[in-house]
Amino acid sequence: MATIFIVDDEPMLHELYGQILMMSGHEIVADAYDGDEAIEMFKRMNKPPAAVIMDHRMPGKDGIETTKEMLKINPDMKIIFASADDAIRGDALASGACDFLSKPFPIGDLLAEIEKMVAA
Amino acid sequence: MGKARILIVEDEAVVAENLEMAISDAGYDVVGRAASADDAVNAAIAHKPDLILMDIILIGDKTGIDASYEIKEKLDIPIIFLTAYSDLEFIDRAKNTEPYAYIVKPFQEAQLFASIEMALYKSQVARKLKESEEWFSTTLRSIGDAVIATDISGCVTFTNPASEELTGWKQEDAVGKPLEDIFNIINEETGEKMENLAEGVLRGRALELTDQSVLIARDGVKVPIADSGAPIRDGKGDIIGAVLVFQDVTGHRQAEKRIEEEYRRAEFYIDLMGHDINNMSQIASGYLDLLSRTPGLPPESRKYVEVALGHVRKSADIVSGVKTLSEIRSGEVELAKIDIYPAFASAVATVMAQPRDVEINSDISPGKYVIRGNTLLPNVFSNLLNNAVKFDRHDLVEIDVDISSSDDGRYWRLEFKDRGRGINGDYKTIIFNRLEQAGASAQGSGLGLTITKYIVESYGGNIRVVDRIEGDRTQGSNFIVLLPKWDGD
Structure with missing residues (x-):
């Protein structure tokens, strides 16, 4: 069981990730739809989530900037990129994300990532 | 007389x-x-x-x-x-x-x-x-190019009508003046004046103007120009003056800018569409994935879901293929020294991951076959191997990959021989030209061979296909790829 924070500007993906993760017994603790909102919510959290699922291309701050700011606040935060921009894979990992899923990915890959995180 | x-x-x-x-x-x-x-x-x-x-x-x-x-x-x-x-x-x-x-x-x-x-x-x-x-x-008076000549001190001795029109300086007014006064050139981007043009030429240097050269005419009008200059020598070979030849390239520069804009626009569309299609594919494939996990789903329905899922994934492949094509076209991926083996091995690994019995026979070994290429090389091999598997209906798919030096010694020649259904005469060229032959591509929606050809050609190599056994296409195909050997250090 892990607590998950989803950051993506596409509402349907929040719904999908929610379904997948709940099905496997995880809990969605927060939903943000752009980078600034994500930072605000992250700052106000009493307890950090086990993992963040991070989109890249969003209005305002992009996923890489948001990741850098989150890691400044909490350097141990586990952030998994889920992005359709395969070209930014390297930059995302360099900014401190722990993994990169290239959309579209099989839901099994996301579950495996979360399991890996929980186990670690 | x-x-x-x-x-x-x-x-x-x-x-x-x-x-x-x-x-x-x-x-x-x-x-x-x-x-x-x-x-x-x-x-x-x-x-x-x-x-x-x-x-x-x-x-x-x-x-x-x-x-x-x-x-x-x-x-x-x-x-x-x-x-x-x-x-x-x-x-x-x-x-x-x-x-x-x-x-x-x-x-x-x-x-x-x-x-x-x-x-x-x-x-x-x-x-x-x-x-x-x-x-x-x-x-000199009749040619369309503008011509200005100077003496050894860099003062104008001659201008032709084309030059008079561009610079706004009549020959009678121009003669005797320093070249810079008549031929006033700035860099379009930096606005900097380009000085001592004649001096360089008079020292025997060829004139080099950037493609941003702009001539400021006598009345202040700016005209983009292309230009060349050369010293004038007398019978003994001594420099006695300089001659400059230049043209108005307004139309040419505008066309270049338009092409660049169109190119950027196309890149933007590809990027935007690719991103959004991938997002939508994620939602569609995610829900299909969830559906396939529903307990008690009838086998028939499961099959439908699998087919749908497979095609959603394929749309992602197309998007990534188009992106690769645009990368190759834009020349973004630089050429360097590349060992064939790791690229080949990674392609073999992806092919072996498929749920088919596949046997690939090859003597490609590490460190021996080095070419001038880039990181897109594995795409070439995986496209060829995946095609070989896809079109082979035998229980065991057998593929031979031979490597040898080309006759002239400049290329590594690879032959991918399959036992698939073979390729009909005309299609032997059409299959590589999806973009040029959009109407004629009845062979599914794959961009694989087009991408393969583009990659190989961007290296300076080439690819073609022949029957594995000449004259009998039903025995399968032989894709022959020539990749230029690395000739640097």
């Missing part, structure tokens, strides 16, 4: 008669005689002789010098003065008509003939020189 034709202008009939006889005897053709200045001018115009022997004192008010002036204005005929007057005043006035000789009577015949021969020869040389000067000048 045939017999030279000579006009005699002499007011004393006896002298004229003697002169004509002597000249005729010497082999010249006397075309006429005149005793007055006006008669001399008329005869010169009527006969256009090769040479005129001109006395100075003539019948009437006008002298031979007056006649010479008039003739010189209208015609280009060498004149030799024959006169009893050796006063400096006469000689001075005669000088201004640029005669070829001034002979004082009495003279010896030999002296006259020598002068005639000299004058004829010199005038012939002068005429040829003038003709060639005219020819060059007309050529």
Whole structure:
């Protein structure tokens, strides 16, 4: 069981990730739809989530900037990129994300990532 | 030259008669005689002789010098003065008509003939020189390119009409001015003036302008130009000036900008569409994935879900293929030293991950086969191997991959031999040209071979397909790929 924070500007993906993760017994603790909102919510959290699922291309701050700011606040935060921009894979990992899923990915890959995180 | 034709202008009939006889005897053709200045001018115009022997004192008010002036204005005929007057005043006035000789009577015949021969020869040389000067000048004036020439000090000596039009400086105003005043060039991007253009050329350097050169005309109008310059050398090879040739490239630059804009727009569409399609594919494939995990889903329905899922994933492959194509086209991926083996091994791994029995026989080994390529190389091999698997219906898919040096030794030649259903004659070329042959591509929606061809060609190699066993396509295909060997360090 892990607590998950989803950051993506596409509402349907929040719904999908929610379904997948709940099905496997995880809990969605927060939903943000752009980078600034994500930072605000992250700052106000009493307890950090086990993992963040991070989109890249969003209005305002992009996923890489948001990741850098989150890691400044909490350097141990586990952030998994889920992005359709395969070209930014390297930059995302360099900014401190722990993994990169290239959309579209099989839901099994996301579950495996979360399991890996929980186990670690 | 045939017999030279000579006009005699002499007011004393006896002298004229003697002169004509002597000249005729010497082999010249006397075309006429005149005793007055006006008669001399008329005869010169009527006969256009090769040479005129001109006395100075003539019948009437006008002298031979007056006649010479008039003739010189209208015609280009060498004149030799024959006169009893050796006063400096006469000689001075005669000088201004640029005669070829001034002979004082009495003279010896030999002296006259020598002068005639000299004058004829010199005038012939002068005429040829003038003709060639005219020819060059007309050529320079007629060409569409603008031309400016300078002397050794960098001052303008010549501009042609095209240059006058572009710079706004007429030749008469430009001549004698420093080149920079007439040919005022700035860099379009930085706005910096480009200085001492002539100086560089005069030192023997070729003129190099950036493609952002802009000429500022006399009235301040800016004109983008393309330009070249070269030193002018004399017969001994010494630099005596510089010549600049330039053109208005407004239309060309605009076209270039338009192409660049269109290209960026296309990139933007590809990027936007690719991103959004991938997002939508994520939602669709995610829900199909969830559906397939539903307990108790009838097998028939599960199959439908699998097919749908497979095709959603394929749309992602197409997006990534199009992105790869645009990367290759834009030349973003630089060429470097690449070992074939790791690229081949990674492609083999992806093929082996498929739920098919596949046997790939190859003697490609590490470190031995190095080419000029880039990180897209694995795409070439995975596209070829995946196709081989896809179109082979045998229980066991067997693929041979042979590698050898090309006959000229410049390429590594790879042959991918499959036992698939083979490729029909016309399709042997069409399958590589999806973009050029959009209408003719009945063979599914794969971009794989087009991408493969683009990648291989971007390396300077090539790819083609033949029957594995010549003449029997049902025995499968042989894709022959030539990849340029690495020739650097």
